[in-house]
Amino acid sequence: MGRIITFFRRVASGSFKRFFRNLNIVHKESGKNRLWLFFSMIFSMFRYGIGYLDYMTFGFAYIKKDKRKTFMTMDDNLSLARRLNNPEANPTFTDKLNFNRTFNEYLKRDFVDLKDGFDAFEKFLEGKTCFFAKEPASFGGLGVMKVELEGKDLRELYDDLMEKKLFLAEEAITQHEEMNKLCARSVNTIRIVTLLSDKGNANFVYALIRVGSGKNDVDNVTSGGMYTLLSKEGVITHPMFCDKTVSYYTEHPNNGFDFMGFKVPYFDEALKLCQKAAKVEKRMRYVGWDVAITPTGPVLVEGNNLPGYDMCQNHRFHDSNEGMKAAFEYAEKN
CATH class of the missing domain: 3.30.470.20 (ATP-grasp fold, B domain)
Known part of the structure; x- marks a missing residue:
């Protein structure tokens, strides 16, 4: 019942369009009939608990039933x-x-919390030509900015980063x-x-x-x-x-x-x-x-x-x- 509810929730949220987009991608790649792929995707969702994105990624259009059970699913991963x-x-x-403080031994680079004040930020910048500013709770490459120091007023830069909540400044990795x-x-x-x-x-x-x-x-x-x-x-x-x-x-x-x-x-x-x-x-x-x-x-x-x-x-x-x-x-x- 849970998978049926999940399926119709995705349809209601508009992801049905993405379903058909992926179906067409798999059709183009595999050459398999669209109608066959449609029912195969639906069956795989109910039988194996995988969505249409995983169907494409895992290549289920090519994989026989006995090997489909060898795949880790989203539910398996969450569990x-x-x-x-x-x-x-x-x-x-x-x-x-928090991560940097906990695993500092393995970072092997300098960093500073801008909330510690301008003086700490200024000391961190000594000898550097650039650094990376990060939003502490960001992920997926978002909330990250490379900062070149040439021509920058450090006080203005600090205030700008604080306003943008880019509180973590890290030494650039070579x-x-x-x-x-x-x-x-x-x-x-x-x-x-x-x-x-x-x-x-x-x-x-x-x-x-x-x-x-x-x-x-x-x-x-x-x-x-x-x-x-x-x-x-x-x-x-x-x-x-x-x-x-x-x-x-x-x-x-x-x-x-x-x-x-x-x-x-x-x-x-x-x-x-x-x-x-x-x-x-x-x-x-x-x-x-x-x-x-x-x-x-x-x-x-x-x-x-x-x-x-x-x-x-x-x-x-x-x-x-x-x-x-x-x-x-x-x-x-x-």
């Missing part, structure tokens, strides 16, 4: 987070200032030259998901690499960035996907860099860093860590208390046509 993550620890991850090859304008981060198991082990679940479009200073998918699943060795083995264009890329569409075979420097060190960080706040057992790679090693950018289940299961990233539900279950138990 996992509710089971493993204590809501009392949420502010550590939803507020960037990216490893290999990561710059992907896209030099943005810091191209690695999303590493860890799960603190029932046995107390900080287990690695998956890693995605995100690459900026070259048109702005962030790599977020919502800002036109691309992503793909990394191998366990930190190598790009499958094409990048861009939500904005609904297209896959083996080369960067703007700079022409060949993604295939690229190996993330310091990848093993990045995994170890996240596994250490996973044991700092043990009330939060299921976390997605955003990691940047600098010339001297990995650093934490931020943490997420509700990691994604969908991007890592994109059907173009898995030659077996199987989902990752078993990987999540194994990480929780072992």
Whole structure:
């Protein structure tokens, strides 16, 4: 009954138009009959609990029934987070200032809370030519601004940032030259998901690499960035996907860099860093860590208390046509 209610609620909210938009995308990609796809999408919603977006992402048009059960669903993901993550620890991850204070050891860069006053802000700026200003509760690349200091009146700048509620000022990250090859304008981060198991082990679940479009200073998918699943060795083995264009890329569409075979420097060190960080706040057992790679090693950018289940299961990233539900279950138990 719950899924029926959810379905009709989506129809009433106007997402039925998006349903048909996705249906047409899948039709164009797969060549399958639209009517068949329509009923397949509806059936999958009721039988497997996946919406039309996941139907497209998971490639259910190509996947047989016996393998459809191998996919982690939105409900599975929410259930996992509710089971493993204590809501009392949420502010550590939803507020960037709290996160920076808690995981300062793993940031390896300077930051300041502008609410501490102008003098603290002025001291933070000593020796810097630029920095990033962030709204502490922002996410998805929103509420972030790169600030160049040349020609700026510091008092006016401080007042402007305070008015915009950009209370967190962070030292800019210097990216490893290999990561710059992907896209030099943005810091191209690695999303590493860890799960603190029932046995107390900080287990690695998956890693995605995100690459900026070259048109702005962030790599977020919502800002036109691309992503793909990394191998366990930190190598790009499958094409990048861009939500904005609904297209896959083996080369960067703007700079022409060949993604295939690229190996993330310091990848093993990045995994170890996240596994250490996973044991700092043990009330939060299921976390997605955003990691940047600098010339001297990995650093934490931020943490997420509700990691994604969908991007890592994109059907173009898995030659077996199987989902990752078993990987999540194994990480929780072992």
